[in-house]
Amino acid sequence: MPVRKRPVSPRQKMINLMYVVLMAMLALNVSSEVLNGFSLVDESLTRSTANASQTNEAIYADFDEQMKANPKKVKEWYDKAQHVRKMSDSLYNFAEELKEAIVRQSDGKDADVHNIHNREDLEAASSVMLAPGTGRGRELYKKINSYRDRIIKMVTDPAQQKIIASNLSTDVPKTVRTLGKNWQEYMFESMPTAAAVTLLTKLQSDVRYAEGEVLHGLAANIGLNDIHVNQLNAYVIPNAQTIVQGGKFSAQILMAAVDTTNRPKIVIGGREIQSDRGIYETVCSRTGDFTLSGYIEMLNAQGEQVRRNFEQKYTVVAPSATVSADLMNVLYAGYDNPMSVSVPGVAANLISASMTGGAFTSQGNGKFVARPSTPGGEAVITVSAKTEGRVQEMGKFTFRVRKLPDPTAFIDYADANGSPNRFKGGKLAKQILMNTDGIGAAVDDGLLNIPFRVQGFETVFFDNMGNAIPYVSNDSHFSAQQKNMFRSLGRGKRFYVSKIRAIGPDGVERTLDGAMEVIVN
Helix, strand or coil, X not given: CCCCCCCXXXXXXXXXXXXXXXXXXXXXXXXXXXXXXHHHHHHHHHHHHHHHHHHHHHHHHHHHHHHHHCHHHHHHHHHHHHHHHHHHHHHHHHHHHHHHHHHHHHHCCCCCCXXXXXXXXXXXXXXXXHCCCCCCHHHHHHHHHHHHHHHHCCCCCHHHHHHHHHHCCCCCCCCCCCCCCCHHHHHHCCCCHHHHHHHHHHHHHHHHHHHHHXXXXXXXXXXXXXXXXXXXXXXXXXXXXEEECCCEEEEEEEECCCCCCCCCEEEECCEECCCXXXXXXXXXXXXXXXXXXXXXXXXXXCCCEEXXXXXXXXXXXXXXXXXXXXXXXXXXXXXXXXXXXXXXXXXXXXXXXXECCEEEEEEECCEEEEEECCCCCEEEEEEEEEECCEEEEEEEEEEEEECCCCCEEEEEEECCCCCEEEECCEEECHHHHHCCCECEEEEECCCCEEEEEEEEEEEEEECCCCCEEEEEECCCECCHHHHHHHHHCCCCCEEEEEEEEEECCCCCEEECCCCEEEEEC
16 A cells, blocks of 8 residues: 655644744733634644545545455554544544533533634633533543553654654643643633634644554555565564563564564574564563563565564563552551552552551552551551562561641631631630530641540630639530620630540540630630
8 A cells, every 4th residue: 555645735834833823922912813813723723634634534445445355464454543543533522522612611502613702712711621620621631641652652753753742742831931830721721712722623633643644654564564575673572671570571572564474483592482473481580681682584575584683671670669658657556547559560459568566458549548556666568469470579668656646626617708617726706606516626737637526625714803714614515604604705805725635536535735715806
């Protein structure tokens, strides 16, 4: 199947330049001329995308014809082409879905992507792509990354790989001030509807371009088995280049586009390997850097012997694992400490772990809960993994065990907007005070948020002579006497909450130091 690669036309170069210029103009005022410019670029990109789609469809049709004529020869490349079509259409259609959603948000349910009325709308793209909980920008970001990583692996030309990676890049430019924005915020926050649609149309154009590059390469491979034997090369495809000591190194060695009816001869270290599929395996008993080298021979279509040397480096490393506390670098006794456990190159469901001096419970997907029983000592976590059909210890990790820190007392209340809040001392409106049932306590330092159960406390008031008047509550609620004293307090009067007794999840009761001062406002 002849393959012709078309150079980038001057018109296409101009479209790309207009896209860059119009993006830069967004930093200025969004005038009607700029919005009209985006519409022009979008139309041009749409036409270019349609042309690329038409070219790609012609290649797919050619694949269909050749598949009918010689399925044994073409099937491998035909299946890859269908896989490329499926994943390209998936991203393309998702971008189209987002365009329609943004325009509907801007123009209403009767919106038309090709005839946008509120092109200057700065809220529609942000609403669809960045809304908390429902925004689809993160989903688009992941889909682009997944598609780019998979499609680049199917392109052999480094120059084309670089172009595709650049077209589908999700990196935030380092040459501009992004104020800490992620990719989706940088691309769609306060972006006019017309501009957001153009960005997604460009993505669709880039998808069709990448799809076409892969299709051209797949089409070229069909005839490579029969002709141009000077382009044949030997390849080593390892299962991994970093092997855990005691694990198995496995690699497939083959001639590019090898004819399945003409199996090559593979020689490593002076010995021919006996494998119908060219699989070579050896047990890795030592750590270090190693090189697999040898040569491969086969007959070309003219019956001539073709020989190619090969070399593949790989590394054998000692067993290793990673155990990290999700909240801190210590463990708290009597508390469910969330932990993450991972082993490089090993799936989470093949990892197991245990701990001394307490319970270590799996929560799935590499997440565990560590609950040491006694503070003041150390907890040792042992990680094992199932590799090559056997369980192997991957490492031990030691954590210090401490008692839970004392909590801070507070009064729960709702602010003017109805949002929950915690009062920890200072001025407090009398109305809020009268509507409060009692006090709570928690370790609340921005990292931990561990509730404690209040067992009792004391409030201390002062009469006009300065005499202290204490009242005691035997639970977390204000007593009737304490409530009556609140009613008698005037503006600027104060009292203190002290001798607070609380029990945490570790079951240890403690009396909190200090007192909470309350000034009636």
